Amino acid sequence: MTAVTDQDHTEHPEHPEHPEHPEHPGHSDRDAGGPPRTDTASPWDDGLIARRVNGSADEEQGGVAAARTPVPQAVAPLAYDPWLRTRLDALRELVGLSRARLDNRTLAQAGRVIEESNARRRLSGRHTVVAIAGATGSGKSQLFNALAGVPVSETGVRRPTTAAPIACSWSDGAASLIERLGIPPRLRRRPLQATADADERLRGLVLVDLPDHDSAAVQHREQVDRVLGLVDAVIWVVDPEKYADAMLHERYLRPMAAHAEVMFVVLNQTDRLPGEAAEQVLDDLRRLLDEDGIVLGEYGEPGTTVLALSALTGDGVGELRESLARFVAERGAPARRISADVDIAAARLRPVYATRRRTGLSEEAREEFADRLADAVGATATGEAAERAWLRNANRACGTPWLRLWRWCQERGEPSTGRVAPRGRPDEEATARQRVEQAVRTVADRASAGLPPPWALAVREAAVRGSQGLPEALDELAVRAGLPPGRPPRPGWWPLAVLVQVSMTVLQFVGGLWLLAQIIGVMAPNLGVPVLLMAIGIVGGPLVEWSCRMAARGPARRYGQEAERRLREAASGCGRARVLDPVAAELLRYREVREQYGRVVGVGAGTGTGTGAGRD
Structure with a gap:
């Protein structure tokens, strides 16, 4: 089967058969039937259009409407619906919040969508820009001419044919849209005004004939990719030989599956297929x-329109024209195109925003972090030391004089080097620092668990920055918030206990002196009373000391617990200010971007992050 090729020619003024060549019969300094050309001609009346139209179309179709100067009109800009505006605003906010956390390459597509949506919104809302794209030999330029009703796009056998995009507008006011596509005035056309009805049905259509997407010329493919990113809709023209081409499906159709509502897929050259082969x-x-994942609008639902036609014979072209007329009359293609672009950008951003795991920093993780810091500064040991100090003070105040004297002598008899046990201070400091670093790593891992990689990295970096200087700060806190200077406070019953202990000592002295007086004969012998007094003093003193020690256990424990609590709170506050608060700030930022991402994809605010309550 021989392929029917496109008859598109690249414009070559130097060719003798080109309309701009001096030897061409249609070349003239005056447009046919019109006034002499001037430098102030309209963008549509560039001479090339009139020469081509009057030199060829008049002979082939019996007359073409002459190029006319459009009357300047106020063009109403495109207005997005509130839902799309909300999504675009959320995407803009999302990109702004993510600049410091994500690289420019990740946010590049979202940034382009925002820029293009802003640029398209400022342009005409009464026009719909539709590109005709296809492979070499698919007949897209032939279809372009059939829709326009006049051969405005040159055709020929030589490949590649269409070298640059050519625009054809069915109404005035589309100049800014065409300029946005980078199409110069010399490549802008007007369709055949055969009937007023045909003009009205397609009013607002701007049709663009693109170069071949599989052209051997790299610049042609680059132009196709550039223009496809700017148009409102696209008509993909395929032929019976290349409709399954892997390049078409993998590079264009599959990535553009989200644009199904603004795409037409046309099987051209059905005249080459016998019988039921076309179906x-x-x-x-x-x-x-x-x-490819493209939704087909076969039963009236939104989706891609798939048609079969022959641009050569005109079979099926009318059906495509009717579909285009309905499509343009809706004036919803620009917004649907932008909405699909937002969908694609959101899908590509999903790995850096969405997560199915519950994320955040639980209260349990916070308490464990505080406990680790408290262990690092020795809060428990400090509390125990405070308790022992309180008990030691109680023993000194309520102990018997003889026991206190014995302890004093024992302390005096000990060598000075033995009073303070030697401690491995450097080792203890190294161990404390390791405990602090381990605590920071643990809380950072727990806070970043389940987060997308960029945000998990940001959380860990915030924790590491906060941990710098944390051991030194904890050491200072341990000095300030450790044992208070001076002796521990005394309870109200201590004076009574001291008085009783003094009384027991006095009884011992009185009984002893009484016995001594009896021994030397100063007093009459009577052993019962002095011995009883001495016995009461000797037994009562230790008994009072033991009672005071039992009574002091509760206050001593509370005093130690209070000392431990103060140090724990100080260490926890330091860790919170230096580590937990920066980590919580990163989690809060992630929650904000997660909520914005939820608005971008069209769902409610995300519920995937908790910054400190232990839940999402």
């Missing part, structure tokens, strides 16, 4: 499109 090829094309 078979069309069914196979629908199957391939379904595998």
Whole structure:
């Protein structure tokens, strides 16, 4: 089967058959039937249009409307619906919040969507820009001419044919849209004004004929990719030989599956297929499109329109024209195109924002971090030391004089080097520092668990920055918030206990002196009373000391617990200010961007992050 090729020619003024060549019969300094050309001609009346139209179309179709100067009109800008505006605002906010956390390459596509949506919104809302794209030999330029009703896009056998995009507008006011596509005035056309009805049905359409997407010229493919990112809709023209081309499906159709509502897929050259072969090829094309993930609007639902036609014979072109007329009349293609762009940008950003795990810093993790810091500064040991100090003070105040004297002598008899046990201070400091570092790593791992990689890295970096200087700060806190200077406070019953202990000592002295007086004969012998007094003093003193020690256990424990609590709170406050608060700030930022991402994808605010309550 011989392929019917496109008849598109690249414009070459130096060619003798080109309309701008001096030897061409249509070349003239005056447009046919019009006034002499001037430098102030309208963008549509560039001479090339009139020469081509009057030199060829008049002979082939019996007359073409002459190029006319459009009357300047106020063009109403495009207005997005509130839902799309909300999504675009959320995407803009999302990009702004993520600049410091994500690289420019990750945010590049979202930034382009925002820029293009802003640029398109400032332009005409009454026009719909539709590009015709296809491979070499698919007949897209032939279809372009059939829709315009006049050969405005040159055709020919030589490949590649269309070298630059050519625009054809069915109404005035589309100049800014065409300029946005980078199409110069010399490549702008007007369709055949055969009937007023045809003009009205497609009013607002701007049709763009693109170069071949599989052209051997790299600049042609670059132009196709550039323009496809700017138009409101696209008509993909395929032929029976290349409709299953892997390049078309993998590079264009599959990535543009989200744009199904603003795409047409046209099987051209059906005149080459015998019998029911056209329906078979069309069914196979629908199957391939379904595998690409493209929704087909076969039963009235939103989706891609798939048609079969022959641009050469005109069979099916009217159906495409009717579909285009309805499509343009809706004036919803620009907004649907932007909405699909937002969908694609959101899908590509999903790995850096969305997570299915519950994330955040639980209260349990916070308490464990505080306990680790308290252990690092020795809060428990400090409390125990405070308790022992309180008990020691109680023993000194309520102990018997003889026991206190014995302890004093024992302390005096000990060597000075033995009073303070030697301590491995450097080792203790190293161990404390290691405990602090381990505590920071643990809380950072727990806070970043389940987060997307960029945000997990930001949380860990915030924790590491906060841990710098934390051991030294904890050491200072341990000195300030440790044992208070001076002796521990005394309870109210201590004076009574001291008085009783003094009384027991006095009884011992009185009984002893009484016995001594009896021994030397100063007093009459009577052993019962002095011995009883001495016995009461000797037994009562230790008994009072033991009672005071039992009574002092509760206050001593509370005093130690208070000392431990103060140090724990000080260490926890230091860790919170230096580590937990920066980590919570990063988690809060992630929650904000997660909520914005939820608005971008069209769902409610995300519930995936808790910054300190232990839940999402």
